[in-house]
Amino acid sequence: MTTSEEVPAEVTDTRGRVAELLAIRAQVVAGPSEKATEAQRAKGKLTARERIDLLLDEGTFREVEPLRRHRATGFGLEEKRPYTDGVITGWGTVHGRTVFVYAHDFRIFGGALGEAHATKIHKIMDMAIAAGAPLISLNDGAGARIQEGVSALAGYGGIFQRNTRASGVIPQISVMLGPCAGGAAYSPALTDFVFMVRETSQMFITGPDVVQAVTGEQITQNGLGGADVHSAVSGVAHFAYDDEQTCLEEVRYLLSLLPQNNRENPPAVESQDPSDRRSEALLDLVPADANRSYDMHKVIEEIVDDGEYLEVHERWATNIICALTRLDGQVVGIVANQPASLAGVLDIEASEKSARFVQMCDAFNIPIITLLDVPGFLPGVAQEHGGIIRHGAKLLYAYCNATVPRISLILRKAYGGAYIVMDSQSIGADLTYAWPTNEIAVMGAEGAANVIFRRQIAGADDPEAMRAAMVKEYKAELMHPYYAAERGLVDDVIDPTETREVLISSLAMLRTKHADLPSRKHGNPPQ
Numbered sequence: 001m002t003t004s005e006e007v008p009a010e011v012t013d014t015r016g017r018v019a020e021l022l023a024i025r026a027q028v029v030a031g032p033s034e035k036a037t038e039a040q041r042a043k044g045k046l047t048a049r050e051r052i053d054l055l056l057d058e059g060t061f062r063e064v065e066p067l068r069r070h071r072a073t074g075f076g077l078e079e080k081r082p083y084t085d086g087v088i089t090g091w092g093t094v095h096g097r098t099v100f101v102y103a104h105d106f107r108i109f110g111g112a113l114g115e116a117h118a119t120k121i122h123k124i125m126d127m128a129i130a131a132g133a134p135l136i137s138l139n140d141g142a143g144a145r146i147q148e149g150v151s152a153l154a155g156y157g158g159i160f161q162r163n164t165r166a167s168g169v170i171p172q173i174s175v176m177l178g179p180c181a182g183g184a185a186y187s188p189a190l191t192d193f194v195f196m197v198r199e200t201s202q203m204f205i206t207g208p209d210v211v212q213a214v215t216g217e218q219i220t221q222n223g224l225g226g227a228d229v230h231s232a233v234s235g236v237a238h239f240a241y242d243d244e245q246t247c248l249e250e251v252r253y254l255l256s257l258l259p260q261n262n263r264e265n266p267p268a269v270e271s272q273d274p275s276d277r278r279s280e281a282l283l284d285l286v287p288a289d290a291n292r293s294y295d296m297h298k299v300i301e302e303i304v305d306d307g308e309y310l311e312v313h314e315r316w317a318t319n320i321i322c323a324l325t326r327l328d329g330q331v332v333g334i335v336a337n338q339p340a341s342l343a344g345v346l347d348i349e350a351s352e353k354s355a356r357f358v359q360m361c362d363a364f365n366i367p368i369i370t371l372l373d374v375p376g377f378l379p380g381v382a383q384e385h386g387g388i389i390r391h392g393a394k395l396l397y398a399y400c401n402a403t404v405p406r407i408s409l410i411l412r413k414a415y416g417g418a419y420i421v422m423d424s425q426s427i428g429a430d431l432t433y434a435w436p437t438n439e440i441a442v443m444g445a446e447g448a449a450n451v452i453f454r455r456q457i458a459g460a461d462d463p464e465a466m467r468a469a470m471v472k473e474y475k476a477e478l479m480h481p482y483y484a485a486e487r488g489l490v491d492d493v494i495d496p497t498e499t500r501e502v503l504i505s506s507l508a509m510l511r512t513k514h515a516d517l518p519s520r521k522h523g524n525p526p527q
Helices: 014-030 034-042 048-055 115-131 150-166 182-190 208-215 221-225 227-234 244-255 296-303 348-363 381-385 388-401 416-421 445-452 454-459 463-478 496-510
Strands: 062-064 087-094 097-104 135-139 172-176 179-181 193-197 202-204 239-241 309-312 320-327 330-337 368-374 406-415 431-434 439-441
Touching: 048 087, 048 097, 048 135, 048 244, 062 115, 087 115, 097 115, 115 135, 115 150, 135 182, 150 182, 172 182, 172 244, 179 182, 182 202, 193 227, 193 244, 202 221, 208 221, 221 227, 227 239, 239 244, 244 309, 296 320, 296 330, 296 368, 296 496, 320 348, 320 496, 330 348, 348 368, 348 388, 368 416, 381 388, 388 416, 406 416, 406 496, 431 496, 439 445, 445 454, 445 463, 454 463
Parallel strands: 097 135, 135 172, 172 193, 179 202, 193 239, 330 368, 368 406, 406 431, 406 439
Antiparallel strands: 062 087, 087 097, 309 320, 320 330
């Protein structure tokens, strides 16, 4: 570790200066000490530079301010002034496209943020916004540098302000590769996507010791804020992986599906999967009986290019699926009810998950395809007291506010308010299709019959027979597959085997769609 005492011997010629520079650069790249590097590896973690090398295309990283050192004094800081000040910043390419990156170096001050450290991050964030290119943070830090006091806290304020300014302008991706505690956790929460690695990364506002002191609860760091907790319980993390290499490879894959900024479209590729490919399997994957379950993932695999997609929040709110994929080489976002989990109902978490995904797609010019098979909103005291009304309204608001091409497809049932909320024609879907197995209604036939024909059923000699007859009559009158199409609420009823072709041709037509929102500072979405 370089100190203020270690001043190179004076040199007078250019060759000597260059040699001096190369020696300093070598020291910067090597890091503080071999011992610190060994300690990092002992935790099962890569160094910051190794992570950058895995993330970026080989040989493309250009570092910014590698020679930056802090100027703080007190508590021994003046004797420890390492180069980089514990954060590596710069730019490079991923799949040939420019990205900006900053990576905490846990070997230096535990990756803690000080004034100089924060200034470097502010600079690279400003550069990313100005250049209109994605920003990736590789987080492995111990929070604010306590020795620098409020100056360190103010540094976080500058990061949060820039996260907010960049929101919806450039993709922001947070990769959690170590601890992230206290106020530091709010920066990842403000970004578009959060990746975590099991066992080595944690996020929490207050650590286990404070939790125990205040509440008496005993819990480990991973139990409180590990990757599995945040990817399956809290919904803070969108993706969780077992190792850093896989995690960073998936970050690269995600970037291949996103535009550089909100003024560009996502990158298209040439697809080898025929656009007119029929799928006979769809006829058997979805049972006609609305009460029978099936896995919506298999439907998605049949429709999209080569069956490949990237699911977002795969383990959280599993009753709805949000995924990025391609159709005929063009990136699309898919929102789909999942009958295999809670029968595909909408609840608080599913509403929040899908609303944020719809907003992200709209911000970055990604068309949205919605696959409906929804029995309604989840009933219950817990849901009502938890605010299902305002949380469900978040999804409604997100769809109504979205100006990207929007296509909805009703596979089977679509009941009540959930049908309206899931991008129905009445809230602005550009095109609405249905399979001949669709059932669109205020509620299921059984419930509707019990309400409408309550007196007839109660007064019948055989109430059950009367109920069955009334259910059949209601279905025949109001729930037959062509009822909505006859009233113009569905644009067409299609053969399931032609779903891929219909969606691709519709997206091609909508590619030049232009829609303006009313002039306003911003909306006031439900919270």
